[in-house]
Amino acid sequence: MKIIYTDTLVVGAGLAGLRVAIASKERGLDTLVLSLVPAKRSHSVAAQGGMQASLANTIKGEGDDEDIHFQDTVKGSDWGCDQDVARMFAHCAPKAVRELAQWGVPWTRVTKGDRQVIVNAEKVTITEAEEAHGLINARDFGGTKKWRTCYTADGAGHSLLYAVDNKAISLGIPVHERMEALSLIHDGERCHGVIARCLITGELCAYIAKSTTIATGGYGRIYSVSTNAVICEGIGQALALDTGVATLGNMEAVQFHPTAIVPVGILTTEGCRGDGGVLRDKDGYRFMPDYEPEKKELASRDVVSRRMTEHMRKGKGVNSPYGPHLWLDITLLGQKHIDTNLREVKEICENFLGIDPVKDWIPVRPTQHYSMGGIRTKANGESPQLSGLFSVGEAACWDMHGFNRLGGNSLAETVVGGMIIGKYVADFGEQNSLVVDTDLIALFGKQLQTEVDQLIEGEGTEDPFKLKAAMQKIMMDYVGIFRNGPELELAVNQLTELLERSKNLGLKCKKRHANPELVEALRVKRMLKVAVTVACGALARTESRGAHSREDFPQRNDQDWLNRTLTRWPDANSLRPEMSYEALDVMRMELPPGYRGYGVDNAIAHPDTQKRQQQVEAILAELGDDADRYAKQAALMPFELPEEYKPRNQRFTDTVAKTDAESGEK
Numbered sequence: 001m002k003i004i005y006t007d008t009l010v011v012g013a014g015l016a017g018l019r020v021a022i023a024s025k026e027r028g029l030d031t032l033v034l035s036l037v038p039a040k041r042s043h044s045v046a047a048q049g050g051m052q053a054s055l056a057n058t059i060k061g062e063g064d065d066e067d068i069h070f071q072d073t074v075k076g077s078d079w080g081c082d083q084d085v086a087r088m089f090a091h092c093a094p095k096a097v098r099e100l101a102q103w104g105v106p107w108t109r110v111t112k113g114d115r116q117v118i119v120n121a122e123k124v125t126i127t128e129a130e131e132a133h134g135l136i137n138a139r140d141f142g143g144t145k146k147w148r149t150c151y152t153a154d155g156a157g158h159s160l161l162y163a164v165d166n167k168a169i170s171l172g173i174p175v176h177e178r179m180e181a182l183s184l185i186h187d188g189e190r191c192h193g194v195i196a197r198c199l200i201t202g203e204l205c206a207y208i209a210k211s212t213t214i215a216t217g218g219y220g221r222i223y224s225v226s227t228n229a230v231i232c233e234g235i236g237q238a239l240a241l242d243t244g245v246a247t248l249g250n251m252e253a254v255q256f257h258p259t260a261i262v263p264v265g266i267l268t269t270e271g272c273r274g275d276g277g278v279l280r281d282k283d284g285y286r287f288m289p290d291y292e293p294e295k296k297e298l299a300s301r302d303v304v305s306r307r308m309t310e311h312m313r314k315g316k317g318v319n320s321p322y323g324p325h326l327w328l329d330i331t332l333l334g335q336k337h338i339d340t341n342l343r344e345v346k347e348i349c350e351n352f353l354g355i356d357p358v359k360d361w362i363p364v365r366p367t368q369h370y371s372m373g374g375i376r377t378k379a380n381g382e383s384p385q386l387s388g389l390f391s392v393g394e395a396a397c398w399d400m401h402g403f404n405r406l407g408g409n410s411l412a413e414t415v416v417g418g419m420i421i422g423k424y425v426a427d428f429g430e431q432n433s434l435v436v437d438t439d440l441i442a443l444f445g446k447q448l449q450t451e452v453d454q455l456i457e458g459e460g461t462e463d464p465f466k467l468k469a470a471m472q473k474i475m476m477d478y479v480g481i482f483r484n485g486p487e488l489e490l491a492v493n494q495l496t497e498l499l500e501r502s503k504n505l506g507l508k509c510k511k512r513h514a515n516p517e518l519v520e521a522l523r524v525k526r527m528l529k530v531a532v533t534v535a536c537g538a539l540a541r542t543e544s545r546g547a548h549s550r551e552d553f554p555q556r557n558d559q560d561w562l563n564r565t566l567t568r569w570p571d572a573n574s575l576r577p578e579m580s581y582e583a584l585d586v587m588r589m590e591l592p593p594g595y596r597g598y599g600v601d602n603a604i605a606h607p608d609t610q611k612r613q614q615q616v617e618a619i620l621a622e623l624g625d626d627a628d629r630y631a632k633q634a635a636l637m638p639f640e641l642p643e644e645y646k647p648r649n650q651r652f653t654d655t656v657a658k659t660d661a662e663s664g665e666k
């Protein structure tokens with residue numbers, strides 16, 4: 001077996017993986033990236049809506065700052081996130097947007113003077129400041145207090161991924177395409193790299209590195225209908241599970257997006273609603289204001305998805321051969337706006353539905369979209385169990401999303417997480433040497449080789465495609481938007497049966513190279529473990545939090561469930577993982593648990609919540625009115641960052657205020 005040595009190995013060439021690779025390479029470390037597909041075709045390319053960062057350039061973002069972005073993120077997470085990480089993130093997001101602008105991202109810019117926007121289904125004129133002209137614009141997105149989502153029309157992911165990949169190319173970072181990592185080499189304490197299989201030749205190759213970063217994206221394709229690309233199958237999460245040591249976090253936290261088109265599940269961006277689009281039922285009635293009077297269509301995604309499902313359950317859905325759906329109406333935005341700001345949506349409607357969204361309503365329903373769960377890491381991105389194993393982006397549970405991630409916070413997480421974790425990965429590379437027992441490499445190589453041999457030469461009878469379809473249906477039927485104990489039990493039982501059957505896979509095509517059936521067989525066993533992990537986590541969590549909604553336990557229960565589910569799979573032959581819980585410490589929270597500002601307010605309080613609230617108030621009172629927001633924040637919850645990212649973010653309003661003060665104007 002071929003062995004390739006490097007300092008930094010990154011598995012995944014999406015935005016998150018490439019940004020880590022850039023940080024490593026810039027520090028002079030030998031860096032190598034693996035990917036299933038060419039980097040520019042990673043799933044990040046499909047992101048439409050934009051990226052959150054508190055630049056406060058548009059008048060609708062006036063007054064925005066890291067504090068407000070942090071609060072939106074924590075409330076959106078339903079208090080399931082790690083608040084330190086949310087702080088690191090909110091602080092660095094403006095730096096990431098500006099860095100991307102320098103790398104060539106054509107962000108949509110502010111134009112001074114009046115412009116018409118649609119707010120709450122009505123035309124409103126807003127006036128942009130003269131000084132903001134040409135600065136990076138933002139749209140309404142993600143249920144945030146301020147307009148904060150920076151965008152390039154509706155192709156944000158496309159322009160970001162191209163810019164970041166071009167930067168990686170300019171630095172000479174090699175991407176080994178069509179190389180699938182299938183196992184992590186480790187000794188129980190330290191990770192040494194991966195064994196990967198070439199999807200073209202079928203050859204196995206060991207990649208040995210000081211650090212290994214998993215940036216393989218989400219696990220959406222364990223569901224039958226998903227907005228995710230077909231490559232988002234959760235193999236990265238399975239790699240960690242298969243170590244038996246590394247843990248996954250909150251795998252039951254799966255987000256459904258309200259507006260995927262019916263039946264194929266392609267996304268129409270939340271930007272449609274952010275820009276003023278509304279949801280209508282079979283009678284053409286705009287129903288969201290009845291459920292969510294304040295945020296309406298722009299409540300957080302978990303809330304909108306549930307409200308839509310509730311409304312369809314009342315018989316208000318439009319009947320179609322593919323089941324009931326609702327309408328997304330963006331006609332009120334007008335041709336010019338759709339042609340410039342929502343042109344990908346227009347193309348999707350024309351190409352996949354044969355309709356023109358300038359005049360026709362779009363059939364939509366909630367569909368699996370985002371994986372909040374993933375490989376559990378510390379704030380520096382490293383696995384707490386396996387030294388040298390890092391994870392970033394959607395693959396990880398760095399945990400700034402808790403049980404619901406806000407629209408626009410994921411693209412931001414990939415590049416912000418990539419920047420921050422990239423620095424820690426580079427530190428690790430500089431501080432550690434490459435020491436690995438070659439017998440260990442051979443052992444892991446042999447294990448994978450045996451697995452492949454058994455599939456090709458064995459007598460198994462199970463069809464991998466059928467097992468996968470069965471798994472996807474179970475996940476969709478029983479582990480979806482609304483969940484309950486009996487159905488989840490059914491899901492766990494049926495999934496474990498499929499897992500058992502996956503030990504007996506048989507292939508019709510016996511080729512060792514370029515064999516999609518073999519690829520499917522190797523993946524489906526791993527995907528099933530991921531699916532069982534999601535279902536077990538959902539069954540055990542007897543509360544409703546964020547996107548995890550239990551009909552039999554409708555309250556958010558901070559008393560018993562203010563924690564993070566951790567899962568490992570120590571016994572490779574077992575059909576179930578081992579679960580434990582990591583408590584979230586209320587006494588360390590900058591923002592103690594409370595009402596999110598939308599959805600149902602029915603939480604069972606944590607015993608420390610009131611105590612912490614009083615402590616927060618006392619700390620702020622002691623600081624007095626003279627303390628600025630930075631001093632207040634530092635007193636409540638200090639957080640760590642790499643030195644380079646500590647400086648404060650500049651906003652044009654600061655400069656204007658300073659100039660006004662200097663010239664004595666009001």
Ligand SMILES: Cc1cc2nc3c(=O)[nH]c(=O)nc-3n(C[C@H](O)[C@H](O)[C@H](O)COP(=O)(O)OP(=O)(O)OC[C@H]3O[C@@H](n4cnc5c(N)ncnc54)[C@H](O)[C@@H]3O)c2cc1C
Nearest residue numbers: 012013014016036044047049050181217393394408410411
């Ligand atoms: C349709 C859609 C629209 C979205 N729009 C927005 C938006 O507007 N704003 C926002 O904030 N978020 C959005 N998101 C979410 C966001 O785009 C993703 O969360 C994010 O881009 C994920 O980036 P990533 O780098 O973590 O992973 P990805 O971009 O998914 O990259 C994963 C990489 O891992 C590789 N890989 C996977 N498995 C293996 C393996 N076993 N071996 C080797 N390589 C492997 C793949 O080839 C790929 O290169 C959207 C998501 C979807 C589905």
